[in-house]
Amino acid sequence: METLNLLMQGFATAATPMNLLFALVGVVLGTAVGVLPGIGPAMAVALLLPVTYNLEPTSAFIMFAGIYYGGMYGGSTTSILLNTPGESATVITAIEGHKMAKAGRAAQALATAAIGSFVAGTIGTALLVAFAPLVVKFAVSLGAPTYLAIMVLALIAVTAVLGSSKLRGFASLGIGLAIGLIGLDPVSGQQRLIFGQPLLIDGLDIVVVAVAIFAVGEALWTAAHLRRKPMSTIPVGRPWMGRQDWKRSWKPWLRGTAYGFPFGALPAGGAEIPTFLSYITEKKLSKHPEEFGHGAIEGVAGPEAANNASAAGTLTPMLALGLPTNATAAVMLAAFIQFGIQPGPLLFEKEPDLVWALIASLFIGNTLLLLVNLPLAPMWAKLLRLPRPYLYAGILFFATLGAYAVNLQAFDLVILLVLGSLGFAMRRYGLPVLPLIIGLILGPRAEEQLRQSLQLSGGEISGLWSEPLAIVIYCIVVVVLLLPLIIALVRKARGGRPSTLEEVTMGATPEAAEHHAVHRSAGTRNPQDTENATENKEKV
């Protein structure tokens, strides 16, 4: 009951005309960046961070929430009409959705994706409302050692479970943690990694790092691959669904939501695994299994719902524990820090207005997204005709302006350039960006918990596992690290039978797999996402 009251208050805050306007700006921007491959919601939020300095935090977060959900909607449009998944979570949508579009059913594919996203997003947000306060209640009773263990789990899981190469993942995580160390030791005040440069004493501004890695890195990477054979989108009218489509879609929507939310809420769930699981389930349960691989509507409805439900799920650990598990959540967490709001379990208690307005705005944003996406899908597809030099020049301009505006310090531009080159190099050599940004944001907070645990135990290292829950979590960390090895060994012993998933993604739709390979070489997608996408085919 109390939760409901708080939520209603949240709606009251979020539904003021000004905040509704911010929500609208957010969903429009989010859809736009979702449609354009290579530009994601994480980059959009990072670029907007400096701009929102003078805004009310609540308004800023309402806009960010719109961008976060909008990115998911936009990604499916591109997947269906162009067969270029904007991110790894929409790879499956591309497989069936593009086939549907080719068969002249683009309107239905877009409709089931948008309505499914709406259904899943709304149910997912409702689950967030139900579960987040419970998680918080549980979390405030935890001590520093358990927190440290949870953060270690998140860091390891994001690095080891997602992404293709563990070595590259850990290299990226290491870079992130190292960048997070720059500055003064919070306890002793000792200088760390500043190389005699007094301007580094305050540490690197997270905004500058995020803008450099996401915006400058991506812009340089795209500039290096600018001239490519243009593709053509499938022309489409206004999305709509017939009676039969509704009948075949509603169950996959609900099942996809059931897969998506728990995986998103886990520290390393991500959106890829639930979308794959949903696809397999729909294929098994479908009355029209022969259509799979040739454009089955269930194969779009289920994964799209799973994708959006997982986006809602990701917000549970982000808001309740201060644990980001995807890039956009990480940048949003950076935004909390920028506004001087301490993320973590106390967030619900200290900033109830902000949190509940944010959650209420997720419901509002989701509805706005349906209204913006359903009738306007053909218009969004036109965005893909934008000449990219203009687009990326604009991004670089905004990135530079933003990085300078943070501290009005020319030195930040040097950092922007150096880290932008780093972001470019990471894309060039296939290092995932996500572990870096999560390491950068969680690293200093994990250190704080580590120092606190050690202070409590008087420097005894055994203090790190002084709580039973911490031991359990460290066991999970070990399992996460060892499981892939064990699976690989078992499979080798059995003689390497291809798994169901491989059959689904490779066997059933060789053309789609081929397509992805083509896009990969064309460099039209974020390399990290491509890595993830191809990885999912190899790994499972």
Add this chain to the structure above:
Amino acid sequence: MSVVVGYIPTPEGEAALERAIREARSGGTLLVVVNTSRGDALVDQRFIQQQQAENLARRLEAEGVEHLLLQPLRGHDPAEEVLEAAREHHADLVVIGLRRRSPVGKLILGSTAQRILLQAEAPVLAVKA
């Protein structure tokens, strides 16, 4: 000796192509079809994909004209590519399609057709849809 046509899959482009086929057949010369894109956008509907290119080739074969389909992607203006193809193949006729442009549109965007008309060394035939 050849006929060079700038082709895009629109009514104007089709009109130009049809006329160019007639001209090439009556003159018994090579027909050079130029379809190009600057290649800087992710999607360019004016650039024909493999499937469409195959259909086009079949159609030209059926028409019985000796033909050559050029799809250069060098980041150049379409006008430049047509002009260069005309120079290279010693065109005795360049065929282009014209579309209606609003005065404002003409002011903001340069006209490909205008550049070809002014700079081509061969006679230019401008066709309306």
